[in-house]
Amino acid sequence: MLAIGGRVIMFGRISNRNALMTDFPRFTALARNLPATVPFVGPEALERTRNYPINARLGANESGFGPASTVLAAIREAAGEIWKYSDPEHLSLRQALAAHLGCGSENIVIGEGVDGLLGMAVRLTVEPGTTVVTSLGGYPTFNYHVDGYGGRRINVPYAGDREDLDGLLEAVKAEDATMVYFANPDNPMGSFWHADDVIRFADALPETCMLVLDEAYCECGPAEAFPDMSRFIDRPNILRFRTFSKAYGLAGARVGYAIGAPQTIRAFDKIRNHFGMPRLSLVAAEAALADQAYLQAVVGRIIASREEIAGIARDNGLTPLPSATNFVAIDCGRDGAYARSIVDALGARGVFIRMPGVAPLNRCIRISTGPHRDMQLLAEELPIVLEALG
């Protein structure tokens, strides 16, 4: 086989046509140099590649409690309208959210999950070489977007299983960063900071640094963790991200929203896919928001499930960490390889969970809350797995 000028010339029988094919030569330098990685592998891929069924889906912090029955009714009712594009301004949902949050509809932009909105925020702010600060072991999809736009990423280690607010601030100032990511409550550890600390952090940030405040898990955490909506709403350098994917039970609908100052929110209009939101997803989100009684009931079940997971962990000699989210990080007391072997072995027995990606967080496994039948399966399988691993 000869490689000449980027073309591969094979002698003999052509066993794979693709091997003969060249890449399109003019992808941008940025695109050419990006890895073909996926931030998360889905449980469906695990089922396909390892050939086992998932019986308990406890790895993606979805809500096995599902959405409200009022939501399902609204979806089924609206299904016949699916031939119509959605209102590209999403005004109805934005107004409902504004009334719920105590802000204006001009403070809200809707997008394809927090993931989609993070991508847009990064695109507006990051170009090759732009400095972005996040936590070492923080949300991989945020990193994916930063890398995707060529950002220079500074990763600050966690301190005491929490994101290190002082460390993040110090890095922002030392590196003159343009953006900083902070999740409260935190994923993957489940920890949180008090609103007063968040405010202190935000107030100390230079106005030249955009705070990406990821509050995806806010419905599961204590009220004291969240600054009043009015506190940051006029600050052009602060965006708060929330979602219907977690406590509202609508991960499959892909509806996230960002909250911020009107002129910052308007910037999204310059680049977003205006007709990108599915009609039934918007209907589902609005119905979910309207059913706060169901949300409160689910939050109660999430809290009970956290305790159930913690109990199962302790019963097996492991150490559950406190959680302000819909998952529990469990310290397995050894290294990342050991935690990985637990994740893999549980998966092979039909219990899908995940774990943090880097040390020292990766001494833990991460298990999503879910209905009692999933907890029972976990309680049955975990001791078998641990005994086999020794």
Added chain:
Amino acid sequence: MLAIGGRVIMFGRISNRNALMTDFPRFTALARNLPATVPFVGPEALERTRNYPINARLGANESGFGPASTVLAAIREAAGEIWKYSDPEHLSLRQALAAHLGCGSENIVIGEGVDGLLGMAVRLTVEPGTTVVTSLGGYPTFNYHVDGYGGRRINVPYAGDREDLDGLLEAVKAEDATMVYFANPDNPMGSFWHADDVIRFADALPETCMLVLDEAYCECGPAEAFPDMSRFIDRPNILRFRTFSKAYGLAGARVGYAIGAPQTIRAFDKIRNHFGMPRLSLVAAEAALADQAYLQAVVGRIIASREEIAGIARDNGLTPLPSATNFVAIDCGRDGAYARSIVDALGARGVFIRMPGVAPLNRCIRISTGPHRDMQLLAEELPIVLEALG
């Protein structure tokens, strides 16, 4: 009022807090300079701003015939699973599409409508200053993406109400363009080129130029317009874009797909929102694809509706153009201002239509096919509007 260093200082009562607010100072230069425009205004916004209801929705080339009943049943059946993220690889739909099209699943990427996929293709290929060729009056959302990534856009006039293939090719060569957009059948004029011409055009393109072949309306056009799937499938510089939004009646689901060589399709994995596709949208698309009998019935209704629109146009002294799509462009015989006044006046009477944006195409109005009740309303309202305009 004083403006000092970008800050606005107002004396007296503050009537509008926003007027006091500065922009975030570090959006990228590209983002700062983009206009806050929307490619299309939705009919919902027309209803809100002009305060009239839309009774016939014939402006966005949706399908008023709706999706198959089997699709609605599939959505309602799957609604309860909406708490789960979708398979980020969309393997089930990709395999179904591959079987339908006669290619491999590695030749297909799914995205948030053709609009979303066009954005990704542009992002992979266009950076500030990159030359892109399209038609003057061609798809505005493609232009939006090119402008959004800073591309240098060359706009080739239509020739005889068709995109000018020779002119596009000449521009690509003269300007050494990195990307060229061509819609077949065409939007907004409804015209098409024969497959032989498309192949001749594609074969004459330099390998350094990516052909964006937008076939969103392919189900509505004659078979002779479309090169065999095998013809371009190994060409790294050709991407074909298709959608479930038109004949399949699923505009509100936002499911498009791009077809291309595996190494080009794989490039999308570097940047796409892997968990961005809604679960029920994927279910709907797969069900729609499975019901080809319904699709064929709808295509028959689209053809009949085109004839109905053409008849209404002729009855009113206007000239319908031939159409290979689910809409009809109608030459109103005067200038863009006249056509605009027809669009506005029809809208004010509850009939939502659109029109091409630039001369000489904007002598036309563009009316989507739809059920007979919509055609009746059009037949009633058009003469009233024309008489009032004189």
